[in-house]
Amino acid sequence: xxTSLNEIRNQGLQALLxxxxxxxxxxxxxxxxxxxxxxxxxxxKWLAEADLDALAEELRPRRDLNHKDEGNxxx
Numbered sequence: 001x002x003t004s005l006n007e008i009r010n011q012g013l014q015a016l017l018x019x020x021x022x023x024x025x026x027x028x029x030x031x032x033x034x035x036x037x038x039x040x041x042x043x044x045k046w047l048a049e050a051d052l053d054a055l056a057e058e059l060r061p062r063r064d065l066n067h068k069d070e071g072n073x074x075x
Contacts, residue, residue: 013025
């Protein structure tokens with residue numbers, strides 16, 4: 001009698017769990033996730049719409065806050 005694909009899958013998952021533990025099993029399985037969407041097209045669209053001046057303006061308050069926090073480390 002042959003083993004069904006579902007049984008093979010369950011045995012494989014159990015082997016991973018036994019050998020790697022729950023966290024290791026999940027990290028291993030995440031390597032094979034296919035994701036969704038078209039990353040290349042989304043990145044090209046995002047880069048085409050990027051406005052360097054607007055980005056710099058958005059980041060400036062964060063930079064200023066970080067510099068302010070760095071100055072308080074010596075107090």
